[in-house]
Amino acid sequence: MTSAPSRDVGGETLRQPRKYVTLAARRRRTAVVAWLFAAPFVISFGTFGVIPLVSSFAMSFTDLRVTDIRTPFAVNFVGLQNFIDVLSDSSFLNALRNTLMFVIFGVPVSLFIALVLAVMLNSLGRRAATFFRVGYYTPVVTTIVAVAVVWRVMYQDDGLINSLLASIGINGPNWLADTTTALPALTIMAVWRSIGSSMVIFLAGLQAIPMDVKEASSVDGAGAVQQFFRITIPMMMPTILLNAILTTTGFMQFFDEPFVMTNGGPLESTTSIALWVFRQFQWGNYAMGSAAAYVLFAVIAVFALIQFRFLRQRT
Amino acid sequence: MSRTITLTRTPRWRRKVTPATVVLHVVLSIGLVATLLPFIWMLLGAFKTNAEIMRRPITWWPEAPTLDNFRAWFFELDMSRYFANSVFLAAVAVITTLVFCSMVGWALAKLDFPGKKALITVVLSTMFVPGIVTLIPGFVLVANMGLVGTYWGMILPGMVGAFGVFLMRQFMLEIPDSLLDAARIDGAGEFRIFAQIVLPLCKAPLATLGLFTFLGSWNGFLWPLIIAQRDSLYTLPVALALYTSATGDRGAEFGLQMAGSVLIIIPVLVLFIAMQKHFVQGIAMTGVK
Numbered sequence: 001m002t003s004a005p006s007r008d009v010g011g012e013t014l015r016q017p018r019k020y021v022t023l024a025a026r027r028r029r030t031a032v033v034a035w036l037f038a039a040p041f042v043i044s045f046g047t048f049g050v051i052p053l054v055s056s057f058a059m060s061f062t063d064l065r066v067t068d069i070r071t072p073f074a075v076n077f078v079g080l081q082n083f084i085d086v087l088s089d090s091s092f093l094n095a096l097r098n099t100l101m102f103v104i105f106g107v108p109v110s111l112f113i114a115l116v117l118a119v120m121l122n123s124l125g126r127r128a129a130t131f132f133r134v135g136y137y138t139p140v141v142t143t144i145v146a147v148a149v150v151w152r153v154m155y156q157d158d159g160l161i162n163s164l165l166a167s168i169g170i171n172g173p174n175w176l177a178d179t180t181t182a183l184p185a186l187t188i189m190a191v192w193r194s195i196g197s198s199m200v201i202f203l204a205g206l207q208a209i210p211m212d213v214k215e216a217s218s219v220d221g222a223g224a225v226q227q228f229f230r231i232t233i234p235m236m237m238p239t240i241l242l243n244a245i246l247t248t249t250g251f252m253q254f255f256d257e258p259f260v261m262t263n264g265g266p267l268e269s270t271t272s273i274a275l276w277v278f279r280q281f282q283w284g285n286y287a288m289g290s291a292a293a294y295v296l297f298a299v300i301a302v303f304a305l306i307q308f309r310f311l312r313q314r315t
Numbered sequence: 316m317s318r319t320i321t322l323t324r325t326p327r328w329r330r331k332v333t334p335a336t337v338v339l340h341v342v343l344s345i346g347l348v349a350t351l352l353p354f355i356w357m358l359l360g361a362f363k364t365n366a367e368i369m370r371r372p373i374t375w376w377p378e379a380p381t382l383d384n385f386r387a388w389f390f391e392l393d394m395s396r397y398f399a400n401s402v403f404l405a406a407v408a409v410i411t412t413l414v415f416c417s418m419v420g421w422a423l424a425k426l427d428f429p430g431k432k433a434l435i436t437v438v439l440s441t442m443f444v445p446g447i448v449t450l451i452p453g454f455v456l457v458a459n460m461g462l463v464g465t466y467w468g469m470i471l472p473g474m475v476g477a478f479g480v481f482l483m484r485q486f487m488l489e490i491p492d493s494l495l496d497a498a499r500i501d502g503a504g505e506f507r508i509f510a511q512i513v514l515p516l517c518k519a520p521l522a523t524l525g526l527f528t529f530l531g532s533w534n535g536f537l538w539p540l541i542i543a544q545r546d547s548l549y550t551l552p553v554a555l556a557l558y559t560s561a562t563g564d565r566g567a568e569f570g571l572q573m574a575g576s577v578l579i580i581i582p583v584l585v586l587f588i589a590m591q592k593h594f595v596q597g598i599a600m601t602g603v604k
Contacts, residue, residue, distance in 0.1 A: 027427070033505045034428035041419035041475050042434070044411075048472040049441060052452035059452060072455055117346070120339055128340070134591050135347045138354070141587045141594070143534040145552040146576030149559055150357040153569050158371050160356055192350070200595055253445045259537075260556060274447040278537075286451050293448040300445060 060291035066284030075287075082291035092292060094268055095276040096299075102187055102272065103251045103303075110191045110247055111198055115240070118202030119232070133203070137196035144193070148260040151189050152176070176262055179269040186257040186270055194250065198243050205239030206232070241311040245304055252300045273299075354580070360573035361385070368569045384574035392558065393546065394578065401550040404469055404539070405532040411474040412528045413521055420483025421509055425495065435484075442477045454541060464544040473532060479524050482597070486520040487513065523597035526590055533583060551579045 035042075055072075060082050062075040086092050117136060121129045139147070154160040155175040162172035175185040209232065217231050233240075255274035258264050264271035264279075271279075273296045280289030360368055362380040388394040422428065423435055453472060454463075462468035490513065498508050514521070536552035543549050549557070558565040559572040587594065 030426055030505075031428040034422040034426035034431070037418045037422035037426070037505075037509070038434065040415040041480065044415065044471070044474045045438075045477070048453065048456070048474075049449070049477070050437065052449035052456060053441065053444060055452040055455075056448050069455055069458055072459070117343075120343055123339065124336075124343075130591075132343050132347060133595070134588060136350055137591070137594065138584070138587070139350060141530055141534075141583055142354075143536075143552055143576075143579045143583065145534075145536050145556045146357075146579040147353065149555070149569075149572040149576045150353045150360065153360065153368065153573070154353065154356060158373075160352075160373060163373050192353075195350075203595075249443060249445075253447065255447065255537075263560075274445070277447050278450070281451050281454070286455065289451050290448075293445065293451070296445055297448055300443070304443065 056290045056293060059287050060294055062287050064287040064290075066286060068286075078287075082287050083295070086288060086292045086295060091268060091271070092273075092276055095271045095273045096295075098183060098270060099252060099254055099272045099274075099296075101183060102190070102254050103248060105184075106187045106191055106194075106251050107244065107247050109187075110194045110251075111240070111243060113191070114195045114198035114243070115202050115236075117195065117199045118206055119228070121199070121203060122206045133200065136199055139193045140196035144256040145260055147189075147193070148257070152261060155185055177266055179267050182262055182266060182270045186261060189261070190251065190254070190257050194247060198247055201243050201246070202236070202239060205236050209235050238311065241307060245307045245311075248303050248307065249300055252296065252303065357573050357576050357580075360570060361577045363570055363573075365568050365570045368573075381570075384568075384570040385578070387568075387571050388575055388578065392554070393549075394554075394575075396547060397549050397551045397554040398578075400548060401533060401552075404466070404473075404550060405529050407470050408473045408532040409525050409528045412476060412479050413525055415475045416479030416524065417483045417514065417517060417521065418509070420480050420487055421513055423480065424484045424487035425490070425492075426505070438477045438480045442481060450537070450541075453538075457542065463542055464548065465542075466548065468542040469539050469548070469550075472538065473535075476528070476531075479528065482520055482524050483517065486517055490516060519593070519596060522590065522593045526586070526593055527597055529586070530583065533579075551575075555579060 059072075061077055061079060063078050064072060064075045068075055117132075121132055124132070156162075157174040157177070161175070165172040173181045175181050213231060213235070214227060217227055222230065253274050254272040255278070258270040258272055258275050259278070262270045264275050273292065277289045277293045277296070280286070280292065359375065359377060361384055362377040362382070363374070364379070364381055364383070367374060367378055419434075423431060423438075457463060457468045457472065460468075462471070494512065495508060498512055503511075534552065536550070536556055539548075539550045539553045540556065543553055555572070555575045559568075559575065565571050
């Protein structure tokens with residue numbers, strides 16, 4: 001039994017007779033091996049992940065512009081001036097308001113539909129559940145640029161959506177051209193794209209509820225509705241809040257839809273913070289853009305913290 | 316209720332079919348059609364002429380189905396080039412992510428070394444940083460490396476991701492230590508243990524991570540849009556976004572746009588349906604620890 005593996009590993013056993021190696025030497029060796037395993041990631045992620053993250057923060061306290069791109073260290077320190085400028089800029093505040101409106105309306109609608117779908121799917125047989133799950137998840141995996149093409153056509157004044165609305169007697173608006181309906185139109189589209197992933201997380205949460213809890217409650221005479229509100233919802237609370245955090249974090253970064261659908265228009269009514277940052281990048285206001293990006297980061301962190309608090313309280 | 320029961324044939328169904336489940340299936344089916352309507356409309360539109368798409372009232376089925384929209388992509392525009400670029404960049408991203416993230420995930424899961432806690436903290440905390448934060452300094456960095464307008468400029472920033480490390484580490488934590496100790500006693504080195512014992516056990520998370528990385532690369536458009544700068548480097552989404560924007564060369568040719576969308580989406584859909592189990596696993600793994 002011992003001969004087979006030792007032949008298998010060849011000379012390696014002879015090179016390092018383990019019983020003579022001290023504990024400290026073995027620890028050192030493990031550390032070297034571990035860092036060799038980590039090295040490709042650390043180098044790659046350090047260069048293109050951590051360095052930009054840190055320099056973005058540093059940049060936001062300087063007057064870096066596109067003209068300084070070759071000499072990014074030869075810039076002046078301006079303190080909090082960029083943050084003051086950003087927070088007093090009416091177009092930024094408008095972008096902040098648009099983003100918050102998008103989050104406040106989009107996130108609850110998305111979560112509600114996803115939860116209802118998950119509960120419905122959870123009561124189906126395995127095959128039917130898989131079929132519907134795949135179907136409802138499809139919008140999540142598809143390319144936003146491609147999806148935008150068809151939604152733009154559907155949202156036309158006399159396009160598919162308004163034709164369908166007209167057939168039930170509703171006179172639909174010119175969705176993307178009207179400042180009051182453009183943001184709701186993009187919200188609908190974003191909800192459509194996000195329901196699938198929340199639904200799958202809810203399904204995993206529902207399947208984790210032990211059957212005996214439900215059985216015990218039905219023995220005690222609880223009906224389906226009572227069971228849903230008294231058993232399912234309370235036991236799902238951690239999953240619901242986790243989903244709320246994930247969806248809020250994602251929706252805060254609202255960018256794809258306005259970028260490909262409206263370019264922030266009409267009249268800035270769909271400009272989000274992320275799109276506002278991108279504009280600063282395009283115009284060469286690098287330091288301003290970085291400061292605004294960190295404002296967004298801070299807003300997301302605050303929302304996440306509040307939700308985490310809530311999560312801890314409830315569980 | 317008794318009537319619905321007599322309609323069914325197999326005993327397995329007989330127990331299940333109640334008015335409630337019928338209503339449930341009908342509601343879910345209506346919702347599904349609504350969800351898939353944009354894709355149906357896209358597919359139908361790809362075979363219509365531009366004139367038919369613009370005509371009112373709208374038509375559902377293409378009157379005279381045409382392949383001209385697809386032909387234009389391949390013969391008037393350089394679709395095969397964009398397709399090859401997308402495939403190449405996605406393949407590189409998948410390979411580097413799988414190899415490097417599983418390596419560091421392994422070290423973080425099962426090896427002890429100084430700096431481990433700090434590394435875990437960095438990985439976990441950067442997962443929640445909005446992507447837009449690193450856009451500008453990332454561009455400054457890549458520009459100073461002279462990589463704007465090159466494949467390297469598109470490849471290097473997407474080689475690894477924090478999510479991949481998290482996913483691989485979570486899974487590798489579950490591998491029993493006794494298995495690894497047995498291999499060590501038999502004299503296997505750490506690299507051999509990783510390659511011959513750990514990786515074969517990690518097929519499921521590797522498949523999940525590979526899928527998500529492929530999707531991220533295939534669907535991503537902002538970074539390639541900034542870096543590509545010339546037609547021969549365009550990926551599919553970049554080409555579609557540039558040619559079809561309202562001010563683009565093909566801004567008014569909706570049939571062409573729909574055909575391009577179909578061409579981008581089909582590979583993703585095929586992959587997704589073939590491997591949908593791994594998507595669900597991955598999502599569930601992020602959601603429920």
